[in-house]
Amino acid sequence: MAKRLEPDRILFTTVLALLTLGVVMLFSASAVYAREQLGSPYALLWRQLLWLGLGVAAMLAVLNLDYRRLRQPVAIFTAIFIVLALLVAVLFLDPARHAHRWLRWGALSLQPSELAKLVMILFFAYFLDRRRAVNDVPSTLLPAAVLVAIFVGLVLFEPDLGTAVLLVLITGSIFFIAGVHLRYLAYLALLVLPVGYLLIVQVPYRIARIRAFLEPTTDPQGSGFQMLQSLIAVGSGGVTGVGLMDGKQKLFYLPEAHADFIFAVIGEELGLLGAAAVVVLFGIFCWRGLRVVARAPDSFARLLATGVTAMITWQALINLSVVLGLLPTKGIPLPFISYGGTSLLVTLLGTGLLLNVSQYVD
Secondary structure (H helix, E strand, C coil): CCCCCCCCHHHHHHHHHHHHHHHHHHHHHHHHHHHHHHCCCCHHHHHHHHHHHHHHHHHHHHHCCCHHHHHCHHHHHHHHHHHHHHHHHHHHCCCECCECCCEEECCEEECHHHHHHHHHHHHHHHHHHHCCCCCCHHHHHHHHHHHHHHHHHHHHHCCCHHHHHHHHHHHHHHHHHHCCCHHHHHHHHHHHHHHHHHHHHCCHHHHHHHHHHHCHHHCCCCCCHHHHHHHHHHHHCCCCCCCCCCCCCCCCCCCCCCCCCHHHHHHHHHHHHHHHHHHHHHHHHHHHHHHHHHHCCCHHHHHHHHHHHHHHHHHHHHHHHHHCCCCCCCCCCCCCCCCCHHHHHHHHHHHHHHHHHHCCCC
């Protein structure tokens, strides 16, 4: 009798816990802001719930597919073409917050760079599954480097350095699991570091963020404001927090309290215990994701699982590090929890892929 397919229950439960926490904390962090700016304390909550519904439906749909059907070249190259077209199109639209990152239809918006993460995971899982000689420079590494450079270059033009870095980290993780020689990853790092240095020193606001990261108190009302307010929020929570809905920093002190800095609100309102619970949940997600990677039934499934696990784990690690003052301020949302429709949709689509592969592990 055929084995009944069941996704990883621990992984699925972890995702549900993160989503539930995200809805609760989003409302707590955004209610006052939404009431003052949008006329209703529920405005951002309803938008997020709409995307959450779409994301969960997409996750369940992907979960019930046979992942091997995604190996079809027509589907993969069509997705690449669409996302590249969107990345180019967004550069010609009116900017928002001095960046060309969103396609907008009324109250809804779509961020193509988020879709790029998932499309690159699909492509490289397909590409490396077909290339048995992973370390062959002309036929494998060079074409891969060209595609990564195109995607990263378009994202940098938006500009969005954080997502560009994530694309590089995700790709590097996939190639590492695929068996690429470490010296090639070292060559990549040697190439990326000077480029990254130039991208920072040539842009005044990025230099200001680095200076604020190193010495935030030198400009507490300017470039160091967001980091200082984040640290105040986290520090004021103590062990048990000031109580749900009772945080003060979200009251127009901490910018992006409902988005990239929602973990600071969690730290203030739920304290060290609540913040530690979030870290533990992401740790469980990473553990179960790596378990799927280790036990995946074939190369394509292993690389898919690697890409999704890397995407969510790296993104969570970067966000938490920024909020805690361990990295310079950067607009990277916290997966499952931060406000942001496209990010949530892509995260849940990726999770659906990971849960799908988990059905086939031993």
